[in-house]
Amino acid sequence: MMRTSFLLLLLLAPLASAIGDPGTLNLYIWSEYIDPQVVKQFEKEHDAHVNIDVFEDAESMLAKIQGGGDALYDIVVPPDHLVRAMIKLKLLSRLPHEHLPNIGNLDPKFMNLPHDPGNIYTVPYQWGTVGIYARTNPGTALSRSWGLLFEPKVQPDSFVLIDSVRDMLGAALKYRGHSINSTNPPELKEARQLVLQAKSKALSFEGSVAGKNRVLARTARAAIVYSGEGARGMQEDPGTVYFIPEEGSQVWVDNLAITARAPHRALAEQFINYILDARVGARISNFNQFSTPNMASKPHIRPEDLANPTIYPPESMMKKLEFLSDLGMGNRLYDEIWTQIKSR
Numbered sequence: 001m002m003r004t005s006f007l008l009l010l011l012l013a014p015l016a017s018a019i020g021d022p023g024t025l026n027l028y029i030w031s032e033y034i035d036p037q038v039v040k041q042f043e044k045e046h047d048a049h050v051n052i053d054v055f056e057d058a059e060s061m062l063a064k065i066q067g068g069g070d071a072l073y074d075i076v077v078p079p080d081h082l083v084r085a086m087i088k089l090k091l092l093s094r095l096p097h098e099h100l101p102n103i104g105n106l107d108p109k110f111m112n113l114p115h116d117p118g119n120i121y122t123v124p125y126q127w128g129t130v131g132i133y134a135r136t137n138p139g140t141a142l143s144r145s146w147g148l149l150f151e152p153k154v155q156p157d158s159f160v161l162i163d164s165v166r167d168m169l170g171a172a173l174k175y176r177g178h179s180i181n182s183t184n185p186p187e188l189k190e191a192r193q194l195v196l197q198a199k200s201k202a203l204s205f206e207g208s209v210a211g212k213n214r215v216l217a218r219t220a221r222a223a224i225v226y227s228g229e230g231a232r233g234m235q236e237d238p239g240t241v242y243f244i245p246e247e248g249s250q251v252w253v254d255n256l257a258i259t260a261r262a263p264h265r266a267l268a269e270q271f272i273n274y275i276l277d278a279r280v281g282a283r284i285s286n287f288n289q290f291s292t293p294n295m296a297s298k299p300h301i302r303p304e305d306l307a308n309p310t311i312y313p314p315e316s317m318m319k320k321l322e323f324l325s326d327l328g329m330g331n332r333l334y335d336e337i338w339t340q341i342k343s344r
Helices: 002-020 036-046 059-064 080-088 101-105 165-175 184-200 210-218 229-238 265-275 278-288 293-298 329-343
Strands: 024-030 049-057 122-134 159-162 205-208 222-226 240-243 249-256
Touching: 002 205, 002 210, 002 240, 002 249, 024 059, 024 265, 036 049, 036 101, 036 265, 036 278, 049 059, 059 080, 059 165, 080 249, 101 265, 101 278, 122 165, 122 229, 122 278, 159 184, 159 210, 165 184, 165 249, 184 265, 205 210, 210 222, 210 229, 229 240, 249 265, 265 278, 278 293
Parallel strands: 024 049, 159 205, 159 222
Antiparallel strands: 122 222, 122 240, 122 249
């Protein structure tokens, strides 16, 4: 018994040390979402060390933060539609704007959004869209519709679906002309059937990064991904393309937030203010090729990225995009449908 306790203490010692060390920052962020050189520069300037854990889907992130992660991680990067739920669950801390002088660099269009009026708990980090990333086939037209994945007559021989309940059902809802925030049972039933039919032909459900990598590796012809993965994939392989389906899709904003029981709150505030610097913000977007909400960063973004409709969609397409909303009790309906889809 004594030996077991001693071994347990040895295993927990590094974690306890990281939590207690004032020069350590624990960041929980999406995969491939921050330039490592940006992190190294912060560590150098602040004589600190940044521990990075990554997640591939928003639901697993929320579960981990609920399971005690709000006392382990200092900064988390939630999507817009989960922010209100995390606030209600008391998982996030208020942000002292007086400690974030660089907050003035942000584009007013991405401030004061419905998920966090007044930006009391969050500031925008990156924004983008959900679409289809696919390998082109010379001589064969590629359907620019969600039907590419939902209609058997045009489905490619190999494709993957995105492992995210709101993104996946949102795509099916858009294809049928409904809102991605629908809580109408008949509309959701229709979306469920579309996803189940697609699942029967698909290779798997994957995260956005994994879906992009499957297309690049030629083990899948198409995948649902986020715009940054699509842009990076097209840059790596000109034989691939990312597009927002003609029916429309989702526009999202990911956010920087400090957890409710962050062990290194002061360093977390310094890190967020550092990310909001104009040149640092540009370096991040130049790295991950998502869209910046930082207006002051725009002069430092690569001109070809600013002109890239994959990263910055034209106004005509922006009109077809919707933000996800927190559906309150309606979230349970989505969870039930997702359980049905994944279990069949």
